[in-house]
Amino acid sequence: MxxxxxxxxxxxxxxxxxxxxxxxxxxxxxxxxxxxxxxxxxxxxxxxxxxxxxxxxxxxxxxxxxxxxxxxxxxxxxIAYAFQVPVSFKGVTVRKLMSISAGNDMSEMKMCRILEKVGLCARDYMDRDMDSRLSGGEMKRIEIATVLARPxxxxxxxxxxxxxxxxxxxxxxxxxxxxxxxxxxxxxxxxxxxxxxxxxxxxxxxxxxxxxxxxxxxxxxxxxxxxxxxxxxxxxxxxx
Ligand SMILES: Nc1ncnc2c1ncn2[C@@H]1O[C@H](COP(=O)(O)OP(=O)(O)OP(=O)(O)O)[C@@H](O)[C@H]1O
Ligand SMILES: [Mg+2]
The missing domain is CATH 3.40.50.300 (P-loop containing nucleotide triphosphate hydrolases)
Incomplete structure (x- = not known):
């Protein structure tokens, strides 16, 4: 509690x-x-x-x-917290961020499943940087995915x-x-x-x-x- x-x-x-x-x-x-x-x-x-x-x-x-x-x-x-306004991480890929959140080297398949849950096609996003080139909605969805990846x-x-x-x-x-x-x-x-x-x-x-x-x-x-x-x-x- x-x-x-x-x-x-x-x-x-x-x-x-x-x-x-x-x-x-x-x-x-x-x-x-x-x-x-x-x-x-x-x-x-x-x-x-x-x-x-x-x-x-x-x-x-x-x-x-x-x-x-x-x-x-x-x-x-x-305790895991997904911000109202996501934070960008220049030079850090979505793949890396998901692994950091999971606390281990998350399998590609698991990562795909989580990204799918937030409506993203993993192949298109895994190797992109979590920075301001992503749209607002994409940032928000990746932020949610990183929190879902955390145990x-x-x-x-x-x-x-x-x-x-x-x-x-x-x-x-x-x-x-x-x-x-x-x-x-x-x-x-x-x-x-x-x-x-x-x-x-x-x-x-x-x-x-x-x-x-x-x-x-x-x-x-x-x-x-x-x-x-x-x-x-x-x-x-x-x-x-
Ligand atoms: N660091 C801060 N310094 C000064 N005022 C702040 C600070 N953080 C929040 N506030 C003020 O405190 C109030 C509550 O802010 P908070 O962000 O908690 O609201 P909220 O309920 O989440 O609103 P929203 O639905 O718009 O997201 C607001 O008036 C905000 O301007
Ligand atoms: Mg708020």
């Missing part, structure tokens, strides 16, 4: 970015975080991955306190739908559905996409740095469709 306990985050340029978030992310489940732009979703993913250190509160992984661990230490503990227990995807065409998106949903059946792995996806919300076990709505709603998909989905954007407003704001 990955647990966030009363997490707060103040940055020099932004106070109260996260303002008391407690969350349990359990293996064998797909948890989807949604909510309005600027609500704090990516910041929560960065707190989990170790890119940000909380100002207060604690993060535990299978009962071990990882609050002050570095990104690398957390990655070694089994991680806790997997975070930040808006995997962004820039992905409809055809590739269908096979991506399929890959997520397969992953969530794995009892040993926890899947956390940040998304605004109804098709991803539809396959969630639990949904968490983040707005203004706090949890506005949290519960099973059946509990939270109706509140999203009824109120539209208004359902995102946290308690105490004008809509409640």
């Amino acid at each position: 990955l647990s966030l306990k009363d997490i707060r985050l103040d940055l020099p340029e932004k106070e109260n970015l996260i303002n008391g978030v407690s969350l349990d992310i359990a293996p064998g489940k797909l948890t989807v975080i949604t909510g309005p732009n600027g609500g704090g979703k990516t910041s929560i993913a960065k707190l989990i991955a170790g890119i940000y250190t909380p100002t207060a509160g604690s993060i535990t992984l299978d009962d071990e306190d990882i609050t002050s661990m570095s990104v690398t230490e957390r990655a070694n503990k089994g 991680a227990k806790y997997i975070l995807f930040d808006e995997p739908e962004a820039g992905i065409d409809l055809w590739s998106f269908a096979s991506l949903i399929d890959a997520f559905e397969k992953l969530k059946k794995d009892e040993d792995r926890a899947l956390l996806i940040i998304s605004h996409q109804e098709r991803i919300l539809d396959i969630a076990d639990d949904i968490v709505v983040i707005s203004d740095g706090v949890i506005a709603r949290k519960g099973s998909r059946d509990e939270v989905m109706p509140t999203l469709s009824q109120g539209g954007a208004r359902a995102y407003c946290p308690r105490g704001k004008e809509m409640f």
Whole structure:
């Protein structure tokens, strides 16, 4: 279990970015975080991955306190994070990046299977550099593939739908559905996409740095469709 306990985050340029978030992310489940732009979703993913250190509160992984661990230490503990905006690596091929992610010399066949899951023809991409000559959608898909290649227990995807065409998106949903059946792995996806919300076990709505709603998909989905954007407003704001 990955647990966030009363997490707060103040940055020099932004106070109260996260303002008391407690969350349990359990293996064998797909948890989807949604909510309005600027609500704090990516910041929560960065707190989990170790890119940000909380100002207060604690993060535990299978009962071990990882609050002050570095990104690398957390990655070694089994946390994998696919960025909202992928990072480019000049001079590093897709093949190399996939091997680094897998932690071994991944077989060509396995690499092909993973690239296929994100809708890429492996032959065309394996030896290309992961740099800005790739299109936005290609970068995003390769980024997702590198995370799928990792034998991680806790997997975070930040808006995997962004820039992905409809055809590739269908096979991506399929890959997520397969992953969530794995009892040993926890899947956390940040998304605004109804098709991803539809396959969630639990949904968490983040707005203004706090949890506005949290519960099973059946509990939270109706509140999203009824109120539209208004359902995102946290308690105490004008809509409640
Ligand atoms: N390093 C930073 N310094 C200052 N402000 C920041 C920083 N990182 C994030 N913010 C601000 O904090 C708020 C939350 O940002 P965050 O990226 O977590 O939102 P989000 O919920 O992921 O939004 P989106 O749906 O647009 O991706 C935003 O107002 C953003 O401008
Ligand atoms: Mg974001």
